[in-house]
Amino acid sequence: MPAVDRRLITRTRAVRTLLLRSTFLGVATAALVVAQAFLLAGLLSRAFQDGAGLAELRGPLLALLGVVIARAGLAWWAELMAHQAATQAKAELRMTLLRHIVDLGPAWLTRHRTADLETLGTRGLDALDGYFTRYLPQLILAVIVPTAVITAAVTQDIVAAAIVAVTVPLIPLLMAVVGAGAKAQAVKRLVVLQRLGGHFLDSIAGLTTLKVFGRSRSQAALVRRATDDFRQETMGSLRVAFLSSLVLELLASLSVAVVAVAVGIRLVSGSLDLSTGLFVLILAPEAYLPLRTLGASFHAGTDGAAAADQVFTVLDSPRPAGDIGAVLPFHPAVDLRVNDLCVSYPDRTGPALDRISLSVRSGEVVALTGPSGCGKSTLIAVLLGFVGVDSGQVTVCGVNLAQLDPDRWRQNVAWVPQRPYLLAASLADNIRLGRPDAAEEDVLRAVDDAGLRQTINRLPFGLATPLGERGAGLSAGEKQRVALARAFLMDAPLLLLDEPTANLDGETEASVLAAVVRLTVGRTALIAAHRPGLVAVADTEIQLERATALDYR
Numbered sequence: 189m190p191a192v193d194r195r196l197i198t199r200t201r202a203v204r205t206l207l208l209r210s211t212f213l214g215v216a217t218a219a220l221v222v223a224q225a226f227l228l229a230g231l232l233s234r235a236f237q238d239g240a241g242l243a244e245l246r247g248p249l250l251a252l253l254g255v256v257i258a259r260a261g262l263a264w265w266a267e268l269m270a271h272q273a274a275t276q277a278k279a280e281l282r283m284t285l286l287r288h289i290v291d292l293g294p295a296w297l298t299r300h301r302t303a304d305l306e307t308l309g310t311r312g313l314d315a316l317d318g319y320f321t322r323y324l325p326q327l328i329l330a331v332i333v334p335t336a337v338i339t340a341a342v343t344q345d346i347v348a349a350a351i352v353a354v355t356v357p358l359i360p361l362l363m364a365v366v367g368a369g370a371k372a373q374a375v376k377r378l379v380v381l382q383r384l385g386g387h388f389l390d391s392i393a394g395l396t397t398l399k400v401f402g403r404s405r406s407q408a409a410l411v412r413r414a415t416d417d418f419r420q421e422t423m424g425s426l427r428v429a430f431l432s433s434l435v436l437e438l439l440a441s442l443s444v445a446v447v448a449v450a451v452g453i454r455l456v457s458g459s460l461d462l463s464t465g466l467f468v469l470i471l472a473p474e475a476y477l478p479l480r481t482l483g484a485s486f487h488a489g490t491d492g493a494a495a496a497d498q499v500f501t502v503l504d505s506p507r508p509a510g511d512i513g514a515v516l517p518f519h520p521a522v523d524l525r526v527n528d529l530c531v532s533y534p535d536r537t538g539p540a541l542d543r544i545s546l547s548v549r550s551g552e553v554v555a556l557t558g559p560s561g562c563g564k565s566t567l568i569a570v571l572l573g574f575v576g577v578d579s580g581q582v583t584v585c586g587v588n589l590a591q592l593d594p595d596r597w598r599q600n601v602a603w604v605p606q607r608p609y610l611l612a613a614s615l616a617d618n619i620r621l622g623r624p625d626a627a628e629e630d631v632l633r634a635v636d637d638a639g640l641r642q643t644i645n646r647l648p649f650g651l652a653t654p655l656g657e658r659g660a661g662l663s664a665g666e667k668q669r670v671a672l673a674r675a676f677l678m679d680a681p682l683l684l685l686d687e688p689t690a691n692l693d694g695e696t697e698a699s700v701l702a703a704v705v706r707l708t709v710g711r712t713a714l715i716a717a718h719r720p721g722l723v724a725v726a727d728t729e730i731q732l733e734r735a736t737a738l739d740y741r
Contacts, residue, residue, distance in 0.1 A: 218336035303386035316492035555726035608671035610659030665696035
C-alpha cells in the first residue's frame with residue numbers, strides 16, 4: 189500500500205483538504221514539541237541546578253502549561269477534522285461508485301455479484317475510517333516532527349542528533365517490509381467478507397425457496413463456514429498487527445535508550461551541561477512517538493486501502509462510448525434505423541447480434557420474434573444505452589444514438605421489462621418512477637389506462653400502500669400492470685417492451701394485452717415477443733435468427 193494513495197487525492201476533495209490541514213497542524217505540533225522540551229528542560233535545570241524557587245519559575249511554568257493546553261487543543265482539532273474528512277470522503281466515494289455503476293449499465297452489472305458490490309460500498313469503505321482518522325494524519329506527523337526534532341537537536345547536541353537521524357529511518361523501513369504481508373492479509377480479509385455478505389444476502393433473498401426444498405440448513409452451514417473463514421482471516425490480521433507493533437515498539441525503545449546512554453555518559457564526564465542533556469533526553473522520544481503511533485495505526489488503514497483498491501478497479505472500468513451532451517432534435521414522433529449492428533459479450537464465444545439491420549417508422553409498432561438467445565433483449569438493451577456496440581450504428585431521427593446524452597435520451601423512452609423491478613416504497617412512488625413530480629390525477633389516469641384500478645381498490649391504503657421488497661404483495665400480472673402504468677405516466681414517444689406478458693396466465697395476459705394496445709396508440713413501439721397475442725398487437729413482425737446477418741429494412 190502506498191503511503192498516500194494518489195487516487196484518493198485526485199478523486200476526493202476531502203482528502204486534499206485533510207492533507208493540507210494536517211500539514212499545518214503537523215508544523216504547529218512540531219513547534220510546540222520543541223517549545224515544550226525547551227521549557228521543561230529549562231525548568232528542571234533551574235530548579236535542581238540553580239535552586240530557583242516557585243516564584244522565579246512561575247513564568248516558565250505558565251508558558252509550559254500554555255504549550256501543553258495548545259498541544260491538547262491541536263490533537264482534539266486533528267481528531268475532529270480527520271473524522272469529518274473520513275465521513276465526507278466515504279460519501280464522495282460511495283456516490284462516485286454508484287454513479288459509475290449506473291453509467292456502466294446492467295450489462296456490466298450482470299457479470300459481477302451485486303452482494304460483493306454492496307459489501308464493498310458499505311462495510312468495505314467503512315474500513316477507511318482508520319485510514320483517514322489514524323493513519324493519514326499520523327503519517328504527516330511522522331514526517332514533520334522527527335525532522336523538527338533532529339533540526340532542534342543539531343543546534344544543541346550533534347551526537348544525539350546523529351543517533352536520532354540514523355535510527356529514525358529504520359522504523360519506516362521495517363514498516364515497508366511488514367506492509368507487503370499486511371496488504372495481502374487485508375485483501376484476503378476483504379474477499380472473505382464479501383463472500384460472507386454474498387452468502388448471507390443470497391440466503392435471505394431465497395429463504396422461501398430454500399425452505400420449500402429443504403435446503404435451508406445446508407445454506408446455514410455455508411454461512412457458518414464463511415463466518416469461520418472471516419474470523420480466521422481477522423485473527424490473522426490481528427496477529428500481524430500485534431507482532432509488527434511489538435517489533436516497532438522495541439526498535440523505538442532501543443533507539444531512545446541509545447540516545448539516553450550517550451547523553452548520560454557525557455553528563456557524567458562533564459562534557460555536556462544539564463540543561464542541554466535534559467533538552468535532548470526530553471526531545472528524543474518525541475521523534476519516535478509519531479513513528480510508533482504510525483506503526484500501530486498502519487494496520488488500521490490496510491483494510492480501507494484494500495477496499496479503495498477494489499473501488500478504483502470498478503471506477504477504472506470504461507464507460508460505454510459516446511459523445512455525452514448531444515440532444516435529440518425531436519418532439520412527439522421518433523423513427524429508428526439499425527445499420528449492420530454487431531454486439532458481443534466478453535463471456536460468450538459468438539456474437540449476440542451479427543450485422544442486424546432494420547428500420548422502425550414513426551408511429552409504427554414492430555414485434556421482434558425469434559428463438560431465445562437470438563438477440564431481442566440485446567437490441568432493446570442497445571437502444572436503452574445499457575450495452576455498447578462492436579460495429580454498426582443506431583440512428584434516431586437521423587442522429588447517431590452513440591452521440592446522445594443517455595439521460596436525456598432515456599427521458600424519451602418508456603421501458604417495460606419482462607420482470608419489472610418494484611422498490612420497497614409505496615405503490616404511487618413505484619408508478620411515479622419515471623415522473624417523480626407527477627400529480628395524483630395523472631397517476632390515477634395511468635392506473636386506469638393500465639387496468640390497475642381493481643388492484644388499487646383491494647389494497648388497504650390504495651396508492652399509498654407500501655410494497656415489500658421486489659413488489660411483495662402483488663401478483664405477477666399486477667407487477668406487470670404497474671410497469672405499464674409507469675409507461676403511461678411517462679407518455680414517452682418511444683416504447684420498448686420486452687416480453688411484457690411472459691409468465692402470465694391466459695386471463696391476466698388478456699388484460700395486460702388490452703393495456704398494451706392502449707399504450708401503443710400514437711407511439712413508436714418495439715416489442716420483443718414470443719406469444720401470438722403480442723405479435724397480433726404489432727403492425728409489423730420481424731423475426732430474428734440466432735447471430736446471423738439479416739436486413740429487415
